[in-house]
Amino acid sequence: MAFVCRQCGECCMSMGDYIVIERQVGPYSFEACSVSTGTEFLAHIDKDKQGLFADGTWIRDHPGACPFLRPSGDRVICCIHETSPAQCKAYRCVVFRIRSPDGRPAGYVTGTLALHTSDPALREVWEEGEKAMAKGPVFSEESIVSFISSRGYTCE
Ligand code: SF4
Ligand code: SF4
Incomplete structure (x- = not known):
């Protein structure tokens, strides 16, 4: 059964304590950690989402959200789709x-x-x-x- 994510962002809205940026290593690259599994990963902001990510207004108002989440029109989307942790890629609400x-x-x-x-x-x-x-x-x-x-x- 195919699951289609509607990109509502709900599942990432309270992930701020679990997906943590440890340090910035490039203009759009970060060492990050998935705290629940202790997995460190290198997060690269997807090329087509760099403009979205650079605007930090929304994330400052939503401190509980995953730091890689941003609003885009009527969606709320992950900016590291290509390099997000395996459990994020596999998740189906x-x-x-x-x-x-x-x-x-x-x-x-x-x-x-x-x-x-x-x-x-x-x-x-x-x-x-x-x-x-x-x-x-x-x-x-x-x-x-x-x-x-x-x-x-x-x-x-
Ligand atoms: S997986 Fe997350 S973003 Fe996708 S539809 Fe479900 S709650 Fe929304
Ligand atoms: S890395 Fe992406 S998919 Fe995973 S919690 Fe953060 S915004 Fe959601």
Whole structure:
């Protein structure tokens, strides 16, 4: 299932304590650290984002955000897309979205396999799936997708 990041920036808004710039080593290059894993990395501001990055107004007003985050029109984007840490590249806030049997958007599932829905019928099916999987197979993205798909829902 393809995940498309909408570049809302939400996932990076509280990363200021976790992605830290240690020192500047070039006009647009920084030694940085991903604190949670202790991984040091060399961050180069993407060529097409150097102008955005140079304007520090927004980041001064948002000290909790990752220092490499900047607003761009109606998006809030990472300025080191090419050199960001592996966990940033792999991150997906939404694992999959669910449509009801009649094709309406019914909910979505986030990275911890948590269901977000206001549709009671989908909630019921999901809970049924959780109960079924407590006896095996293991609760996983694949098994829950297979279960709710068998009830007519579409996962995408
Ligand atoms: S991964 Fe999700 S929360 Fe983060 S920027 Fe993309 S859409 Fe927004
Ligand atoms: S490096 Fe980029 S993707 Fe990672 S937290 Fe910072 S802004 Fe977000």
